[in-house]
Amino acid sequence: MSQPLYIESGGASVCKHGEILCGDSLSVAPIGDGKLMVLSDGLGSGVKANILATLTTKIATRLLERGLPLEEVVETLTDTLPECKVRKIAYSTFTLLKVKEDGRVYLAEFDNPPTFYFKRGYVSKLNYRDRTIGSRKIREAHVHAEAGDWLVTVSDGEIHAGIGGLLNLGWDWEKIAKFLETQVYEDVSAQKVAQVLVDQAKQLYEDRPGDDTTVGVLKIRLKRFGAFMIGPPVRRDDDEEVAKRFLSLPGRKIVSGGTTAGILAKVLGKDVTVDLSTMTNKIPPTGKMEGLDLVTEGVHTVNHSLEILRKIKDIDELSGLRDGASLLAREFLVSDCINIFLGQAINPAHLNPNLPQEMGFKSRSVKSIASMLRSMGKEVHLEIH
Amino acid sequence: MHVITVCVGSACHLKGSHEIINYFKDAIKDAGLENKVELKGTFCMDQCTDGANLLIDETLFHATSVDDVRAIFQTEILEKI
Numbered sequence: 001m002s003q004p005l006y007i008e009s010g011g012a013s014v015c016k017h018g019e020i021l022c023g024d025s026l027s028v029a030p031i032g033d034g035k036l037m038v039l040s041d042g043l044g045s046g047v048k049a050n051i052l053a054t055l056t057t058k059i060a061t062r063l064l065e066r067g068l069p070l071e072e073v074v075e076t077l078t079d080t081l082p083e084c085k086v087r088k089i090a091y092s093t094f095t096l097l098k099v100k101e102d103g104r105v106y107l108a109e110f111d112n113p114p115t116f117y118f119k120r121g122y123v124s125k126l127n128y129r130d131r132t133i134g135s136r137k138i139r140e141a142h143v144h145a146e147a148g149d150w151l152v153t154v155s156d157g158e159i160h161a162g163i164g165g166l167l168n169l170g171w172d173w174e175k176i177a178k179f180l181e182t183q184v185y186e187d188v189s190a191q192k193v194a195q196v197l198v199d200q201a202k203q204l205y206e207d208r209p210g211d212d213t214t215v216g217v218l219k220i221r222l223k224r225f226g227a228f229m230i231g232p233p234v235r236r237d238d239d240e241e242v243a244k245r246f247l248s249l250p251g252r253k254i255v256s257g258g259t260t261a262g263i264l265a266k267v268l269g270k271d272v273t274v275d276l277s278t279m280t281n282k283i284p285p286t287g288k289m290e291g292l293d294l295v296t297e298g299v300h301t302v303n304h305s306l307e308i309l310r311k312i313k314d315i316d317e318l319s320g321l322r323d324g325a326s327l328l329a330r331e332f333l334v335s336d337c338i339n340i341f342l343g344q345a346i347n348p349a350h351l352n353p354n355l356p357q358e359m360g361f362k363s364r365s366v367k368s369i370a371s372m373l374r375s376m377g378k379e380v381h382l383e384i385h
Numbered sequence: 386m387h388v389i390t391v392c393v394g395s396a397c398h399l400k401g402s403h404e405i406i407n408y409f410k411d412a413i414k415d416a417g418l419e420n421k422v423e424l425k426g427t428f429c430m431d432q433c434t435d436g437a438n439l440l441i442d443e444t445l446f447h448a449t450s451v452d453d454v455r456a457i458f459q460t461e462i463l464e465k466i
Contacts, residue, residue, distance in 0.1 A: 258428025
């Protein structure tokens with residue numbers, strides 16, 4: 001069986017100089033077993049363009065989510081979009097990108113620049129087939145993508161960057177393709193690539209973009225799994241069975257709590273060692289055990305990790321940090337699918353009324369982490385033992 | 386060679402295992418015993434209610450303050466080396 005894929009998305013845009021609203025719209029939505037990205041460029045700029053583009057992405061996303069065919073989407077758009085009083089036309093472009101987790105890609109474009117397809121170091125165009133729906137000529141393409149492939153779609157503001165200024169004819173599709181080849185590598189995120197492309201266009205426009213510029217990026221990669229176990233099961237008899245099941249889960253194995261680590265040490269027949277150099281004022285040190293990817297102390301580390309997840313905006317903020325809470329937060333952020341085993345056995349020492357109240361909040365913190373990760377679009381399975 | 390092992394589990398952490406470790410680090414250095422005493426951490430020793438817990442070689446001690454560990458260091462390490 002081939003390994004499951006994950007479709008990571010990123011998007012960035014910049015408004016035409018002097019505008020507050022962007023006349024492009026980018027929408028990303030999960031569909032059953034994959035992702036749907038829609039990019040639209042509305043006629044003109046400012047409010048009017050923004051309304052046209054937003055309507056287009058919203059309508060297309062909603063209809064495609066429900067599995068309606070492209071004809072219906074195009075007809076609905078034609079019938080719904082308000083007409084521009086000046087130009088007497090209702091117009092917006094679109095790119096629809098549907099990528100399934102088995103690698104199947106469907107692409108439909110209307111009047112947008114061709115989507116960039118990055119595979120094995122090179123950018124190319126997909127093989128399009130033309131199709132006419134109503135009065136609109138649409139390009140369609142199907143391809144089977146694999147891990148390591150990228151799809152990048154842009155509004156024409158990107159292609160025209162620098163036109164009449166730094167570059168006579170603008171940035172141009174081929175030059176962007178070459179640039180993209182230098183920016184894409186395995187560890188870079190989809191969001192980063194989107195931002196780099198928009199920033200580069202902004203520079204070419206000398207900080208005064210002549211058009212709304214938007215980039216949408218889909219990175220197709222292997223799905224990253226993480227398994228997190230915290231707390232021993234309430235029934236001591238369950239220890240071994242739960243531990244063995246945890247160890248059989250896919251992906252990285254992360255364990256919090258000394259007693260929990262002890263249960264796994266017994267099952268694995270290994271020792272836990274503590275790395276004192278990772279200790280900080282607030283966070284106890286991490287541990288190491290063969291067969292596990294990260295071992296930390298329990299309740300404090302998890303509470304701190306939750307704080308970190310609440311605060312940070314980008315995973316890069318954690319780079320270089322070696323304390324347990326930062327490492328734990330990092331594991332959560334890089335995983336696409338996380339299986340959490342929460343054991344609710346009570347540690348009698350934690351009931352001591354002299355200890356701070358947070359000691360009893362472990363379950364609550366773990367549940368907060370689970371719901372926070374879900375809101376980030378991650379697949380989270382929480383099992384309580 | 387003596388080994389000092391300090392519990393860094395949740396309960397012991399709250400009871401000051403961080404300060405205890407820092408005290409031992411300094412004390413070992415000040416006494417010039419880096420080659421004779423090794424400082425290690427461990428997760429839960431299952432004695433949470435009595436913590437903070439520490440082992441000097443195989444013997445278990447409980448400490449509630451840096452003063453306690455200063456006394457332990459004096460009697461168990463300095464006086465025995």
